[in-house]
Amino acid sequence: MREHQGPAPEQAFDVAVIGGGVNGTGVARDLSLRGLKVILFERNDLAFGASGNSSGMIHGGVRYLTSNPRVTEQSCRDSGYIQQIAPHLLFRIPFLFPVKSGLKGRIAIELIDAFFRAYDQFQPLKRGEPHTRLSPSELAVLEPGLTGSLVGGITFDEWGVDGARLCVLNAVDAKERGATIHVHTAVEAVERSEDDDGRGRPGQNVGSYVVRARDLLTDRAVLARARVVVNATGAWGPITAALGNLPAARVRVRPGKGIHVAFDRRLSNYGIVCEAIDGRQIFVMPWQNMTVIGTTDDDYFGDLNDVTATSEEVRYLVQGVARVFPAIREARAIGTWAGVRPTLYEFGRNEDALSREHLVVDHAHDGAPGIYSMIGGKLASYRIFAQEMSDRIAQDLAPSSVCTTHEKPLPGGDRVPDALALSEQSGVTPVAARRLVYRHGSRSARILARLAKSPRERAIVCACEPVLEAEVRHALASEMARSVEDVARRTRLGLGACGGMRCAARCGQIVAEELGLPPSHGAKMARAFLVRHARSRIVAMGPEQARQEALAFAAMRATLGTREDEP
Amino acid sequence: MTRVLVVGAGIAGTAAALAASAAGASVTLLDGGPGASVLAGGALDLLPWEDATGSQDDAALADPAVAGVLRELAELVHVTPTPAVLVTQAGILRPARAAAVGLLDLAPLSAGLVLVPRAEHPGWDAAACARAWNDTALARARGLEFAAIDATLTRLTDERFLAHADLAARYDEPAQFSWLADRIKQAVARYAGSRVVAVVAPPWLGVEHARARATELSHAVGVPCGEPLLGPGGPAGLRFERARDRALGRREVVVVAARAKEVARDGDAWAVTLEGGDALQADRVVLSTGGLVGGGLTYAPSASVLAGELPPRARPSFASTVEAPVAIGTGRRPIGIPGSLFGESPESLAWPFAPFAPLLERAGVLASSSGHVDAGLYAAGDVVADRPRTWLDALAQGARAGATAARAT
Numbered sequence: 001m002r003e004h005q006g007p008a009p010e011q012a013f014d015v016a017v018i019g020g021g022v023n024g025t026g027v028a029r030d031l032s033l034r035g036l037k038v039i040l041f042e043r044n045d046l047a048f049g050a051s052g053n054s055s056g057m058i059h060g061g062v063r064y065l066t067s068n069p070r071v072t073e074q075s076c077r078d079s080g081y082i083q084q085i086a087p088h089l090l091f092r093i094p095f096l097f098p099v100k101s102g103l104k105g106r107i108a109i110e111l112i113d114a115f116f117r118a119y120d121q122f123q124p125l126k127r128g129e130p131h132t133r134l135s136p137s138e139l140a141v142l143e144p145g146l147t148g149s150l151v152g153g154i155t156f157d158e159w160g161v162d163g164a165r166l167c168v169l170n171a172v173d174a175k176e177r178g179a180t181i182h183v184h185t186a187v188e189a190v191e192r193s194e195d196d197d198g199r200g201r202p203g204q205n206v207g208s209y210v211v212r213a214r215d216l217l218t219d220r221a222v223l224a225r226a227r228v229v230v231n232a233t234g235a236w237g238p239i240t241a242a243l244g245n246l247p248a249a250r251v252r253v254r255p256g257k258g259i260h261v262a263f264d265r266r267l268s269n270y271g272i273v274c275e276a277i278d279g280r281q282i283f284v285m286p287w288q289n290m291t292v293i294g295t296t297d298d299d300y301f302g303d304l305n306d307v308t309a310t311s312e313e314v315r316y317l318v319q320g321v322a323r324v325f326p327a328i329r330e331a332r333a334i335g336t337w338a339g340v341r342p343t344l345y346e347f348g349r350n351e352d353a354l355s356r357e358h359l360v361v362d363h364a365h366d367g368a369p370g371i372y373s374m375i376g377g378k379l380a381s382y383r384i385f386a387q388e389m390s391d392r393i394a395q396d397l398a399p400s401s402v403c404t405t406h407e408k409p410l411p412g413g414d415r416v417p418d419a420l421a422l423s424e425q426s427g428v429t430p431v432a433a434r435r436l437v438y439r440h441g442s443r444s445a446r447i448l449a450r451l452a453k454s455p456r457e458r459a460i461v462c463a464c465e466p467v468l469e470a471e472v473r474h475a476l477a478s479e480m481a482r483s484v485e486d487v488a489r490r491t492r493l494g495l496g497a498c499g500g501m502r503c504a505a506r507c508g509q510i511v512a513e514e515l516g517l518p519p520s521h522g523a524k525m526a527r528a529f530l531v532r533h534a535r536s537r538i539v540a541m542g543p544e545q546a547r548q549e550a551l552a553f554a555a556m557r558a559t560l561g562t563r564e565d566e567p
Numbered sequence: 568m569t570r571v572l573v574v575g576a577g578i579a580g581t582a583a584a585l586a587a588s589a590a591g592a593s594v595t596l597l598d599g600g601p602g603a604s605v606l607a608g609g610a611l612d613l614l615p616w617e618d619a620t621g622s623q624d625d626a627a628l629a630d631p632a633v634a635g636v637l638r639e640l641a642e643l644v645h646v647t648p649t650p651a652v653l654v655t656q657a658g659i660l661r662p663a664r665a666a667a668v669g670l671l672d673l674a675p676l677s678a679g680l681v682l683v684p685r686a687e688h689p690g691w692d693a694a695a696c697a698r699a700w701n702d703t704a705l706a707r708a709r710g711l712e713f714a715a716i717d718a719t720l721t722r723l724t725d726e727r728f729l730a731h732a733d734l735a736a737r738y739d740e741p742a743q744f745s746w747l748a749d750r751i752k753q754a755v756a757r758y759a760g761s762r763v764v765a766v767v768a769p770p771w772l773g774v775e776h777a778r779a780r781a782t783e784l785s786h787a788v789g790v791p792c793g794e795p796l797l798g799p800g801g802p803a804g805l806r807f808e809r810a811r812d813r814a815l816g817r818r819e820v821v822v823v824a825a826r827a828k829e830v831a832r833d834g835d836a837w838a839v840t841l842e843g844g845d846a847l848q849a850d851r852v853v854l855s856t857g858g859l860v861g862g863g864l865t866y867a868p869s870a871s872v873l874a875g876e877l878p879p880r881a882r883p884s885f886a887s888t889v890e891a892p893v894a895i896g897t898g899r900r901p902i903g904i905p906g907s908l909f910g911e912s913p914e915s916l917a918w919p920f921a922p923f924a925p926l927l928e929r930a931g932v933l934a935s936s937s938g939h940v941d942a943g944l945y946a947a948g949d950v951v952a953d954r955p956r957t958w959l960d961a962l963a964q965g966a967r968a969g970a971t972a973a974r975a976t
């Protein structure tokens with residue numbers, strides 16, 4: 001396939017990164033910017049794990065406000081950096097925090113008010129608005145859909161992000177700066193190199209390792225030699241450690257499964273903080289062009305490569321949200337997603353509160369110098385986590401280098417073009433242009449430039465999002481997508497109300513064409529995509545979506561078939 | 568004269584109305600708007616094509632009432648002795664028991680070249696389709712090779728923004744159509760030396776007179792010409808509606824554009840209340856309201872499934888849009904257990920993930936195999952439980968139910 005023709009030669013790298021989530025891609029980018037030679041392996045697709053299945057929020061560390069305000073400050077500042085390097089990818093989500101009336105509520109609102117007053121001093125770091133306190137009638141004006149008797153509420157500001165795109169942009173940038181990136185390639189073993197050349201001088205924390213991986217789509221083996229290996233596999237962390245014969249217990253994470261349900265439109269312009277029946281905080285929020293409710297947190301010990309929401313979990317969220325925002329019951333759920341958080345176990349004494357969020361484990365202590373595990377973390381703090389990891393590696397491999405990830409824009413992040421102007425120049429609809437700019441920033445121009453060469457690519461493949469054929473081809477040619485599913489992760493194709501009924505087959509054809517695969521392979525990918533996503537939608541199905549499911553299934557059966565036509 | 572009221576004007580209801588009328592009844596048909604028959608693309612099966620191994624069982628088509636309905640719908644469908652083979656725009660070749668007018672049937676073709684003219688329309692990528700069709704076992708087995716060829720089939724820029732169905736309607740105009748036919752003919756003429764056996768044209772071959780248009784084109788070009796099977800949004804639905812309306816008109820069936828709200832026994836007869844409040848009387852009622860797609864069955868999650876604290880009462884997870892004394896179920900058993908906290912869990916409903924057939928495909932009105940539900944009450948088509956959910960099966964059931972309803976005393 002694209003990345004590899006012929007038997008894979010064994011190549012030498014400075015650093016091998018395992019895992020294409022936000023931490024793995026973040027570290028690969030940081031090290032590439034410092035001039036190191038990096039190879040990254042991702043078993044599934046970039047952002048396949050927690051990073052592509054999170055709530056998609058860049059918080060400012062508000063949780064540490066009372067215990068350790070320095071952490072809050074650092075988080076807010078880092079959130080500001082992410083905005084600076086990818087301004088197109090972040091969007092403001094104003095939140096309402098309604099407080100129930102009653103004695104408890106009257107006290108609570110004072111506490112919450114004071115709390116957010118303290119948070120306000122950090123908001124400018126991430127360009128956030130200061131909080132406001134609202135009376136019940138002001139709340140009702142902002143969001144008439146709120147019910148129950150309320151003493152009032154608080155507003156606060158957060159930023160939304162498309163986590164999958166954040167990973168893709170980090171990976172693309174790393175690649176453009178010389179990194180080698182293998183998606184759908186699972187690391188199967190990390191071995192100490194037989195001919196350890198002792199390049200690591202005394203005092204240096206490096207080794208010589210052979211990373212054995214397999215391209216799961218072609219079944220081809222990939223070998224790489226590296227002096228440093230970074231395990232950035234999130235919830236898979238312990239499993240990955242075992243592949244390197246390291247004690248899995250050293251990278252213990254609590255696998256906390258969280259799900260989200262997506263609804264077909266923006267039901268409110270505000271995020272709303274709600275309480276689930278067990279008292280946990282959950283939320284409903286506008287996110288891109290839909291509404292999302294989340295999230296749960298349950299121990300998960302199933303297959304990490306196949307995590308899906310259940311109807312029980314959906315019910316838990318819908319019930320909780322309906323207590324303050326009953327419109328959710330009538331809304332049309334169009335999908336769910338599920339991810340597993342790599343939450344740190346509380347072990348040992350921590351230097352500061354942020355290390356409760358993430359931690360670098362140095363496996364030199366396990367007799368494997370040069371192997372590190374990155375565990376925990378958040379989308380919001382990926383950059384600083386990657387910097388910490390990279391600083392550590394750079395001490396040995398690039399001592400004079402400095403981190404530049406807070407100032408060098410991610411691909412497309414140098415400038416946010418005017419969508420309307422782009423639409424007028426290129427003739428694509430303003431909505432399509434707007435969505436394109438959201439995902440690609442200044443690189444939208446590159447995608448639209450394709451239209452001059454091949455006007456056909458103006459065709460809208462997915463009408464729900466919408467997604468142009470040019471963008472699908474761009475995702476395949478320049479963003480490392482290798483399947484219909486991968487294209488969906490990068491463009492949100494097929495994730496709207498129609499569930500891919502109108503676009504999956506066409507997308508499969510394009511994937512096959514761009515990657516030089518047989519067309520029947522494209523059809524197979526389209527089927528796999530349709531079935532996988534139907535499975536994630538059905539657990540949240542209401543009457544309207546049931547009709548759509550029946551239609552989508554009938555259409556698939558009629559025109560694509562539900563089974564392979566060849567053995 | 569027996570008064571037969573047919574509820575739902577999909578293919579099952581249409582067949583029931585035509586057959587009842589042929590059997591001498593006075594027939595009223597309630598048309599509640601488009602359903603599955605209008606959304607389907609024109610591939611007509613008795614069994615889902617993937618399950619139809621080898622020869623299909625044509626016994627259902629031999630029934631005189633069924634054969635009669637097929638004759639009355641001849642402008643729409645022509646069931647040949649051998650099954651059809653169709654190309655789909657999604658990129659495969661598939662068998663079908665029959666093809667609706669407009670679609671290209673590859674079954675009678677001998678080995679050779681099938682040309683696919685390009686067109687400047689975002690919904691038509693001739694090259695991608697040709698490549699995909701070539702990469703199928705059926706194409707290889709039949710020695711068919713597809714090739715995209717250059718052609719200019721659009722004139723006005725607005726045509727690039729029109730849906731296929733609207734473009735097809737535009738080509739009902741004979742002058743317009745002869746322009747298109749000419750263009751296709753010219754494009755194909757360049758391949759005079761090759762063994763061209765057919766042409767796959769864009770799905771624009773008219774709506775009102777698709778049969779005539781397809782014939783005209785095939786004559787002009789000299790080989791069979793037709794369209795591929797599309798997903799929802801093609802002209803097949805409009806063609807069905809036109810053919811249906813003409814056949815019903817010839818039979819003088821009274822068509823009422825309304826949805827039934829309640830079907831209730833009224834002495835020996837039936838009273839059917841419409842959504843506007845009007846009521847109709849009939850001796851027999853045929854329910855042909857379709858499945859989930861037609862809106863005849865609605866999935867109604869019990870309150871507990873989607874929200875609410877504790878449900879006041881459990882509801883069956885399927886409801887019929889018609890309040891009639893019928894049971895919704897599968898495998899002869901009603902579904903939804905009154906008194907249980909949770910209805911059917913959504914996981915068990917839809918799409919073929921589980922080894923068992925999903926409820927969404929099977930749930931429906933419990934009826935005997937001939938469509939008998941209760942004295943004087945019949946059901947046909949997708950609304951019936953445990954049927955294959957195919958077009959010809961719906962037609963056959965409708966025809967039998969209609970004929971039986973008209974005759975039974």
Ligand SMILES: Cc1cc2nc3c(=O)[nH]c(=O)nc-3n(C[C@H](O)[C@H](O)[C@H](O)COP(=O)(O)OP(=O)(O)OC[C@H]3O[C@@H](n4cnc5c(N)ncnc54)[C@H](O)[C@@H]3O)c2cc1C
Nearest residue numbers: 019021022023043049050051055057187234258378379380
């Ligand atoms: C429900 C939920 C909501 C969240 N909400 C937020 C939020 O709003 N804001 C926020 O900041 N954070 C949020 N988070 C946390 C955040 O998403 C994660 O902490 C972060 O994405 C972790 O990134 P990662 O790169 O470490 O792991 P992952 O993104 O899980 O990446 C690990 C990758 O490693 C790959 N891998 C595994 N084994 C191998 C192997 N053998 N070889 C190669 N590759 C392998 C996997 O395929 C996977 O892609 C949320 C998390 C969850 C689950």
Ligand SMILES: Cc1cc2nc3c(=O)[nH]c(=O)nc-3n(C[C@H](O)[C@H](O)[C@H](O)COP(=O)(O)OP(=O)(O)OC[C@H]3O[C@@H](n4cnc5c(N)ncnc54)[C@H](O)[C@@H]3O)c2cc1C
Nearest residue numbers: 575577578579599602603604612827857861948949957958
């Ligand atoms: C996308 C798609 C592709 C398909 N492909 C194929 C295929 O390749 N081969 C094949 O054989 N079959 C196919 N089918 C299936 C086939 O179309 C159906 O099985 C068949 O059309 C069912 O006909 P019906 O008359 O029972 O239902 P419908 O056509 O759904 O008709 C029911 C009608 O009843 C009306 N109605 C509902 N409630 C009321 C009420 N209360 N009062 C009045 N009217 C009411 C509805 O509006 C609707 O018009 C496909 C279906 C779809 C949706």
